[in-house]
Amino acid sequence: MDALQIEKLTKIYGSGDTEVVALSDATFDVAPGELVAILGPSGSGKTTLLTTIGLVTEPTRGRVVLDGELIVDHGWPAGLDLKRVRREKLGFIFQAHNLIPFLTTVENVMIALENNGVAAKEARERSVELLRSLGLGHRLDHYPALLSGGESQRTAIARALANRPRVILADEPTAALDTENGKNVMRLLKKLAVENHSAILVVTHDQRMVEGFDRIFEVSDGRIVNERRNGISADA
Numbered sequence: 001m002d003a004l005q006i007e008k009l010t011k012i013y014g015s016g017d018t019e020v021v022a023l024s025d026a027t028f029d030v031a032p033g034e035l036v037a038i039l040g041p042s043g044s045g046k047t048t049l050l051t052t053i054g055l056v057t058e059p060t061r062g063r064v065v066l067d068g069e070l071i072v073d074h075g076w077p078a079g080l081d082l083k084r085v086r087r088e089k090l091g092f093i094f095q096a097h098n099l100i101p102f103l104t105t106v107e108n109v110m111i112a113l114e115n116n117g118v119a120a121k122e123a124r125e126r127s128v129e130l131l132r133s134l135g136l137g138h139r140l141d142h143y144p145a146l147l148s149g150g151e152s153q154r155t156a157i158a159r160a161l162a163n164r165p166r167v168i169l170a171d172e173p174t175a176a177l178d179t180e181n182g183k184n185v186m187r188l189l190k191k192l193a194v195e196n197h198s199a200i201l202v203v204t205h206d207q208r209m210v211e212g213f214d215r216i217f218e219v220s221d222g223r224i225v226n227e228r229r230n231g232i233s234a235d236a
């Protein structure tokens, strides 16, 4: 089963003279463990694609099936528990600095598990293990203000992955990092996607970050205008 099936997903903001078609008829499937990069200029609709899939922005039209569950059918289906789906099946990674400042590194990860009903003791054990695997074993009890940009972002990744979501949505996760740290974060995402069989959609401005991705979508004016498999060059 696909992790994600998207059909004619469309988002129109406003109406009449102020209407903006932010996303138009996006159609694609993503398999478990697959990494998809989304490239495109500012304002092209990349974030809208993630937030409509992520149940943050209600789409205008289209369908989304997440892990076999219909989560978008034109708009949001009546009775769909958006919070439950977000909590159980989705992981979000945005630019750094979205950690909770008054919680330590390990507590920032634990909270994601506890919100999903995992008891504190187990939540701590799993969080510690995950953070160690991300090279943060020496930062468990630090507060976010004391972490480097790369460390903050790895903590945010640990938090997004803690519940082993089917689909991970990352919006410019490397934007605040230098090239080297950015590449490390991307490598890590890939490793975890494969291990957890999670599908990952990553928005980036930066062509250099997409090595190792399975597929690359280019977005322009709300449309996916080009799709290619990595290693197969579209330009010839």
Ligand SMILES: Nc1ncnc2c1ncn2[C@@H]1O[C@H](COP(=O)(O)OP(=O)(O)OP(=O)(O)O)[C@@H](O)[C@H]1O
Pocket: 013, 014, 020, 021, 022, 040, 041, 042, 043, 044, 045, 046, 047, 048, 049
């Ligand atoms: N809440 C909103 N209300 C009205 N228009 C919006 C809203 N959010 C986004 N838009 C518009 O939708 C279009 C797509 O925006 P979006 O944020 O998805 O672009 P983006 O590709 O993520 O850009 P960037 O690279 O700058 O983050 C833009 O024209 C934007 O102005």
Ligand SMILES: [Mg+2]
Pocket: 046, 047, 048, 171
């Ligand atoms: Mg954006």
